Amino acid sequence: MDEFAPYAWTGPTAAAQWWAGVDKQMAQMGTKTIHAVAQPIKHYDVTGDSAYVVVPLSISYVVKGRPGHETGLFTLTLRRSGGTWKIATQTWATATSTM
Numbered sequence: 001m002d003e004f005a006p007y008a009w010t011g012p013t014a015a016a017q018w019w020a021g022v023d024k025q026m027a028q029m030g031t032k033t034i035h036a037v038a039q040p041i042k043h044y045d046v047t048g049d050s051a052y053v054v055v056p057l058s059i060s061y062v063v064k065g066r067p068g069h070e071t072g073l074f075t076l077t078l079r080r081s082g083g084t085w086k087i088a089t090q091t092w093a094t095a096t097s098t099m
Contacts, residue, residue, distance in 0.1 A: 034061040035060045039056040054073055056073055071096045076088075
């Protein structure tokens with residue numbers, strides 16, 4: 001889930017569809033650069049082959065020549081399969097935004 005339409009993506013092509021949506025939104029907004037920095041993990045819980053992780057992010061960008069900044073939480077659920085952790089779901093929630 002993310003803050004642009006269609007807001008949720010599912011199925012085997014969800015990641016590719018989400019990235020295409022990110023690219024489209026950036027082009028529409030005139031975003032030329034973006035830089036995301038993960039902060040220390042805020043919370044996590046692991047039970048068997050399932051995990052829940054909350055990662056604060058700080059994102060800087062330039063839109064039509066003007067700098068902007070956003071903070072928020074990137075929340076993931078993971079599943080372990082064959083000894084490898086894989087993302088099952090991800091969500092983004094904006095906490096602050098300046099533009």
